[in-house]
Amino acid sequence: MALLLVLLILVLGYRHCTAIPAQKSILKRSSGWESYVLLGNHGLGGLWLGFVTFIVLVPAIYGAMIIFSLVIAIFGIEARPVTALTQFLWYKQIAGIDVWVIAVGIFSILMGPQKIKQDLSKDSNKNWTDELRKQDAISDIVIYASSEVKPVKISLKSRKVYVGLIDREQFERIDSDNIVIIPYLSGHREKDSLKVEFDSNYIDVYQKNKIEHFNTSGEPSNAKLADFRCVIRLNEVESISLFDLQYYQDFRPDE
Known part of the structure; x- marks a missing residue:
C-alpha cells in the first residue's frame, strides 16, 4: 500500500506541474532528487485536498444514513445502514487496501483538476512569466x-x-x-x-x-x-x- 501511495503522490504532483507553465518549466529543468521533491510537494498538496474533502463528506454521508434509518424504521424495516456504512468504510479492504484510503485517493484525483483551474485563474500570464524570470x-x-x-x-x-x-x-x-x-x-x-x-x-x-x-x-x-x-x-x-x-x-x- 505504501508503494501505491507514493505512486499516487507522484502522479498527482506530475499532473499539477505539467498543467502550470512555470512549474512545468521548473520540473523539466530539475534532475534527480529535485524532481521527486517538486512532484512530492505538489502531490502531497493534492492528497491533502482529497483527505479534507473526504473528512467533510463523511459527516454528511453519516447524516444521510441516519435519516435513512429513521425512514425505514417507520415502515418497520429492520436494517442498520449506519453500522453497515461503518463496517464498509472503516473496516473493509479491497485488494488489501482500506476503503477509506481508496476514497481519499479517488477524491484527490477528482479534485486535482479543480485545484489546477484555481491555480491557473489565480496566477495570470504575467505572474507565471515573472516566476520564470526569477529562475x-x-x-x-x-x-x-x-x-x-x-x-x-x-x-x-x-x-x-x-x-x-x-x-x-x-x-x-x-x-x-x-x-x-x-x-x-x-x-x-x-x-x-x-x-x-x-x-x-x-x-x-x-x-x-x-x-x-x-x-x-x-x-x-x-x-x-x-x-x-x-x-x-x-x-x-x-x-x-x-x-x-x-x-x-x-x-x-x-x-
Whole structure:
C-alpha cells in the first residue's frame, strides 16, 4: 500500500506541474532528487485536498444514513445502514487496501483538476512569466525583451555576436534550451581586443527587399521576417544584454 501511495503522490504532483507553465518549466529543468521533491510537494498538496474533502463528506454521508434509518424504521424495516456504512468504510479492504484510503485517493484525483483551474485563474500570464524570470538572469532578460519588444545583443562563446528581436524562447530542458531571434546585425568580437565588429546589416536587407514593416513603399513582398530567424542554443551563449544603437554608439570611442 505504501508503494501505491507514493505512486499516487507522484502522479498527482506530475499532473499539477505539467498543467502550470512555470512549474512545468521548473520540473523539466530539475534532475534527480529535485524532481521527486517538486512532484512530492505538489502531490502531497493534492492528497491533502482529497483527505479534507473526504473528512467533510463523511459527516454528511453519516447524516444521510441516519435519516435513512429513521425512514425505514417507520415502515418497520429492520436494517442498520449506519453500522453497515461503518463496517464498509472503516473496516473493509479491497485488494488489501482500506476503503477509506481508496476514497481519499479517488477524491484527490477528482479534485486535482479543480485545484489546477484555481491555480491557473489565480496566477495570470504575467505572474507565471515573472516566476520564470526569477529562475536565472538570462531568462529574466530574454522574457523582458520579448514582452517589451526590445532588441538584445547576444555574444556567443565562438565570439559571434547577434543583435535582434527575440521571436520566441524555450526554457524547458537544460540540454535543449534555445532562443529564436530575428537578426538586425551580426558580427564578431576581435580575438585580442574583444571589440565588436558588425559585418552584416540585416536591416538594410529588409529595407531593400521591402519586408514587412521595413516596407516603406507599400509594395507587396513575398519574404517575411520569419524567414530570417536564427536559433541560438542557450549553452552557446556567453552573455546577453539589451541593445540600443544610440547608446551603443555613445560607448564607442571616437575614431
